[in-house]
Amino acid sequence: MTTLTTEYDAVIAEFDPIIGLETHIELGTNSKMFCACSAQFGGDPNTHVCPVCLGMPGSMPVVNRVAIESTIRMGLALNCSISPWCRFARKNYFYPDMPKNYQISQYDEPLCTDGFLDVTVATQDGPQVFRVEIERVHMEEDTGKLLHAGGAGRIHGATHSLVDYNRAGIPLIEVVTKPILNTGELAPEVAKAYVAELRDLMRALGVSDVRMEEGSLRCDVNVSLSRPGEEWGTRTETKNVNSLRSVERSVRTEMLRQANQLRAGERIIQETRHFNEETGDTTSGRSKEQAEDYRYFPEPDLVPIAPSQTWIQELRGTLPEVPSVRRARLRSEWGITEFDMQSLVNAGALELITASIDAGVQPTAARKWWTGELMRVANEQGCELEDLSVTPLDIAEIEGLISQGDLTDKMARSVFEGLLAGEGSVSEVVSSRGLVVVNDDASLIAAINTALSDSPDVAEKIKGGKIAAAGAIVGSVMKATQGQADAAKVRALLFELLGVKE
Amino acid sequence: MNDLTRQSAATLATAIARKEVSSEEVTQAHLDRISQVDERVHAFLYVDPQESIARAREVDQQIGRGELSSPLAGVPIALKDLLATKGLPTTCGSRILEGWRPPYNATIVEKLHAAGVVSLGKTNMDEFAMGSSTEHSGYGPTHNPWDLQRIPGGSGGGSAAAVASFESPLAIGTDTGGSIRQPAAVTGTVGVKPTYGGVSRYGIVALASSLDQAGPCARDVMDTALLHSVIAGHDPRDSTSINAPVPDFVAAALKADVRGMKIGVIKELQGEGFQAGVLERFNQSLETLTELGAEIVEVSCPNFQYALGAYYLILPSEASSNLAKFDGMRFGIREDDGKNRSVEQVMSATREKGFGAEVKRRIMLGTYALSSGYYDAYYGQAQRIRTLITRDFEAAFLQVDVLVSPTAPTTAFKIGEKLDDPLAMYLNDIATIPVNLAGNCAMSLPIGLASEDGLPVGLQIIAPAMADALLYQVGSALESALVDRWGGLLISEAPSL
Amino acid sequence: MTQDGINAEQVRHLGKLARLELTSEEVEHYAAQLEQILSAITSISAVATQEIPPTSHPIPMENVYRDDLALPGLELADFVPGAPAFEDDRFRVPRILGEPS
Numbered sequence A: 001m002t003t004l005t006t007e008y009d010a011v012i013a014e015f016d017p018i019i020g021l022e023t024h025i026e027l028g029t030n031s032k033m034f035c036a037c038s039a040q041f042g043g044d045p046n047t048h049v050c051p052v053c054l055g056m057p058g059s060m061p062v063v064n065r066v067a068i069e070s071t072i073r074m075g076l077a078l079n080c081s082i083s084p085w086c087r088f089a090r091k092n093y094f095y096p097d098m099p100k101n102y103q104i105s106q107y108d109e110p111l112c113t114d115g116f117l118d119v120t121v122a123t124q125d126g127p128q129v130f131r132v133e134i135e136r137v138h139m140e141e142d143t144g145k146l147l148h149a150g151g152a153g154r155i156h157g158a159t160h161s162l163v164d165y166n167r168a169g170i171p172l173i174e175v176v177t178k179p180i181l182n183t184g185e186l187a188p189e190v191a192k193a194y195v196a197e198l199r200d201l202m203r204a205l206g207v208s209d210v211r212m213e214e215g216s217l218r219c220d221v222n223v224s225l226s227r228p229g230e231e232w233g234t235r236t237e238t239k240n241v242n243s244l245r246s247v248e249r250s251v252r253t254e255m256l257r258q259a260n261q262l263r264a265g266e267r268i269i270q271e272t273r274h275f276n277e278e279t280g281d282t283t284s285g286r287s288k289e290q291a292e293d294y295r296y297f298p299e300p301d302l303v304p305i306a307p308s309q310t311w312i313q314e315l316r317g318t319l320p321e322v323p324s325v326r327r328a329r330l331r332s333e334w335g336i337t338e339f340d341m342q343s344l345v346n347a348g349a350l351e352l353i354t355a356s357i358d359a360g361v362q363p364t365a366a367r368k369w370w371t372g373e374l375m376r377v378a379n380e381q382g383c384e385l386e387d388l389s390v391t392p393l394d395i396a397e398i399e400g401l402i403s404q405g406d407l408t409d410k411m412a413r414s415v416f417e418g419l420l421a422g423e424g425s426v427s428e429v430v431s432s433r434g435l436v437v438v439n440d441d442a443s444l445i446a447a448i449n450t451a452l453s454d455s456p457d458v459a460e461k462i463k464g465g466k467i468a469a470a471g472a473i474v475g476s477v478m479k480a481t482q483g484q485a486d487a488a489k490v491r492a493l494l495f496e497l498l499g500v501k502e
Numbered sequence B: 001m002n003d004l005t006r007q008s009a010a011t012l013a014t015a016i017a018r019k020e021v022s023s024e025e026v027t028q029a030h031l032d033r034i035s036q037v038d039e040r041v042h043a044f045l046y047v048d049p050q051e052s053i054a055r056a057r058e059v060d061q062q063i064g065r066g067e068l069s070s071p072l073a074g075v076p077i078a079l080k081d082l083l084a085t086k087g088l089p090t091t092c093g094s095r096i097l098e099g100w101r102p103p104y105n106a107t108i109v110e111k112l113h114a115a116g117v118v119s120l121g122k123t124n125m126d127e128f129a130m131g132s133s134t135e136h137s138g139y140g141p142t143h144n145p146w147d148l149q150r151i152p153g154g155s156g157g158g159s160a161a162a163v164a165s166f167e168s169p170l171a172i173g174t175d176t177g178g179s180i181r182q183p184a185a186v187t188g189t190v191g192v193k194p195t196y197g198g199v200s201r202y203g204i205v206a207l208a209s210s211l212d213q214a215g216p217c218a219r220d221v222m223d224t225a226l227l228h229s230v231i232a233g234h235d236p237r238d239s240t241s242i243n244a245p246v247p248d249f250v251a252a253a254l255k256a257d258v259r260g261m262k263i264g265v266i267k268e269l270q271g272e273g274f275q276a277g278v279l280e281r282f283n284q285s286l287e288t289l290t291e292l293g294a295e296i297v298e299v300s301c302p303n304f305q306y307a308l309g310a311y312y313l314i315l316p317s318e319a320s321s322n323l324a325k326f327d328g329m330r331f332g333i334r335e336d337d338g339k340n341r342s343v344e345q346v347m348s349a350t351r352e353k354g355f356g357a358e359v360k361r362r363i364m365l366g367t368y369a370l371s372s373g374y375y376d377a378y379y380g381q382a383q384r385i386r387t388l389i390t391r392d393f394e395a396a397f398l399q400v401d402v403l404v405s406p407t408a409p410t411t412a413f414k415i416g417e418k419l420d421d422p423l424a425m426y427l428n429d430i431a432t433i434p435v436n437l438a439g440n441c442a443m444s445l446p447i448g449l450a451s452e453d454g455l456p457v458g459l460q461i462i463a464p465a466m467a468d469a470l471l472y473q474v475g476s477a478l479e480s481a482l483v484d485r486w487g488g489l490l491i492s493e494a495p496s497l
Numbered sequence C: 001m002t003q004d005g006i007n008a009e010q011v012r013h014l015g016k017l018a019r020l021e022l023t024s025e026e027v028e029h030y031a032a033q034l035e036q037i038l039s040a041i042t043s044i045s046a047v048a049t050q051e052i053p054p055t056s057h058p059i060p061m062e063n064v065y066r067d068d069l070a071l072p073g074l075e076l077a078d079f080v081p082g083a084p085a086f087e088d089d090r091f092r093v094p095r096i097l098g099e100p101s
């Protein structure tokens, strides 16, 4: 080929990427992992706390049964084996967001091991399925939230920090993949599709609503490059990548950075890196070469988890339709191609569309709004569809108004504008923007008569059978009513007035 | 009633229930005693007379209205300063917690409160329960009422000394490697380490979570049985708490019968390292038990020789992690020189200043034993030894009903004598540690004075896990024979202070 | 099992891991004592062979769980007085990063 290749294509021509993902997802339980404090997001600082999650001397953890069940169900959905006996371990390290200075986690005895998740990526040659192997699924507790003060709000340059422990102790599921090989140029897309699939699975299981904008899903993304046939390269771990888009970008950025480094004859340092959401760059964090020594040992304040076969079978019975099976069903119900379905999934539109349909919207209309107007806005703003301030219930409300003849499609677009601009609810936007279909015959007939008397020649043409000329009259009526009339109705009334048959 | 401080808890409770005396009078008598003698004994770290009297009056009113029928209602108690007490200072004998008042109560404290037991205050201890002498308190040592130059044992030396000096009829201790039993032995009192999980650990500041267990301290077996009954039972806030009915300890103490029982003497816990006067009293007690109708047999627990080694890996390992939360960020002191140092520097300076030498030594040891590359060799191996010791006990209990040994190898040593010889101090716990490793239960009770120094000697009775009632049955049988012989409790021989 | 002695360097590293700002006297002191204590307890390595299962909990129990019910916890007034530094309803802690290098 003689055409110019992009920098990325050149990297792929020279190196094979290997990726791996560790994903932490907050469970949607009522209470925390080891205490009865509320696990709700937010709340005034330090109001969802007790002696246990503040790490007060003498306090002791007790395991939340639902958190264990959620982890087992997640493990089953990921085709994992469920360990018949395992323990929690303490991971010891000092950090002020962790009240006990150890995290209760699982170490060499995870609850679920050896599963897989198939993910589909749309390519020019059609959809391609990758099997992502899952090494383990385990549970642990989240840390508190640090606010860096006296600087630019970042850890660098801060004079001190402030800690809110509301999040400390919220149950987290950690899903760790095995190294994902042979993705080639699709590595960033596979990473993104995997996280999206994981998110959909969690939602389908009802174990978490995965509010990504609230940081309830966090990925650590491992990337390494090697030249074909050579040993695996040294990997870096980019921490806390918090959106689907960022997962994709961070893999791509890190591939480009590592390739540059390797080409310059430099070695890759095994380290953690930070992802900058604004620039898409990764920057060096703490070097892993002087690795933290976590001094793991079995948590003596908790007893082992030993799920019986009966319990596991019972939980297996509660598993919902697997997302991939569900997608196949929806595809045939909606009569769309595999490629279209994959585009919906990649765009993060599938759940929004099905939720809209569940709220009463016709499938075609639901697809039209989410993949048309709203997708365009999301792309413009560089965010996920689900982060837009439009909900499936809003779509249902708008569609309801359209079918009652109270809104036109064009007016609906104006409602979306208002919703996105934060002007309030659908009804608030409709009334504040004065979006009312002019529907009463009297005012429409008056407007038609005005238009006809303004253009007597056009009126004659129509009467003479030149139906096409009607467009000019309808146009000026629409103009006169500021677009708030139903064009079809105007046209019908016009013909009726002139006594012409269409 | 004569001197209220010389009575047993059972006697006081009966008198209070019959309204022959009020809880307020009993509490006041003990507060008076504390103000007379505690300057010399230093059993207490914190006493709040007004609070105690107010509580006693409240209990008197509840009793008056017939609302309290607990067997210890109105009786005062001393609490080891390792128990979280809401709104009251809780230091664990450490400077790092100076001034800290927990926002919650330990389960034991709530149970005692519900039973109308009146707290006199918090007792001294080796810092974070690390030690066998109470010399390692951040607030100065406690003195043995038998000889103020000597240690009262540890870590619960304050609780034992409070009971032995008649400052309190009852006390709560905690026992991780002998911290209830060894102080009981060297102060001539009774102490019980319940089966692991028998008494809630919630609110007891953890030393080594898999070994710690709180239990009763008193001057006679019946009082420990009464107190044990009040604090025992399942607690949903402690995941390691046993969910089973509490046996009737008081009935077992009343039974006081060893006829037909087989009592095993542990071959490995006598001889070398044990003081002659201690062994002499121990052997006499065996004779007494035989006279009472028990059969004495010798059993071997060959793995006990490794218990100390395993213990001094497990304890520091767990402690190094349990004590990580003391970092000056959320509670307790913070060592901040105002020079805008980093969080790591401030944490390190706080811990360096707030912890004493023994605590730092064990944190270092535990950090080492858990660090990567050493875990298997140290912590992992120690956990295997634990299995072997448990098997030794299981084999022994196939042959006998209970086991006995001297509680401690020597009588109380002099304050300062072993202060910088940790290994010598650790040897004090040689007979008590195997029980903590295996999780079963044991009692120490006084069996006389050693002929060479005139100081109290304790005998340890060990029963299988969840068979705590046996301790009371055997202990009270032996005690009543000895009391008959002595004409009173051994503690009445102690100097009057 | 490796039985290399504990040197001052190692003690300093342990001190850092354990967040103890040890004085150089303490470093020397602990190096000697840890060495002594560890050699006194290494007898255990010979007897505890791999086929013996480790005991992490003295009384074997399994599956102790709590129902997923949220209950009120503490009020700020319960723990703020005991906190070394508190600001804007949050625990104030010193800066996280070390000296800029």
Ligand SMILES: [Mg+2]
Binding pocket: A105, A140, A174
């Ligand atoms: Mg983790």
Ligand SMILES: [Zn+2]
Binding pocket: A032, A035, A036, A037, A048, A049, A050, A051, A052, A053, A054, A169, C073
């Ligand atoms: Zn909590």
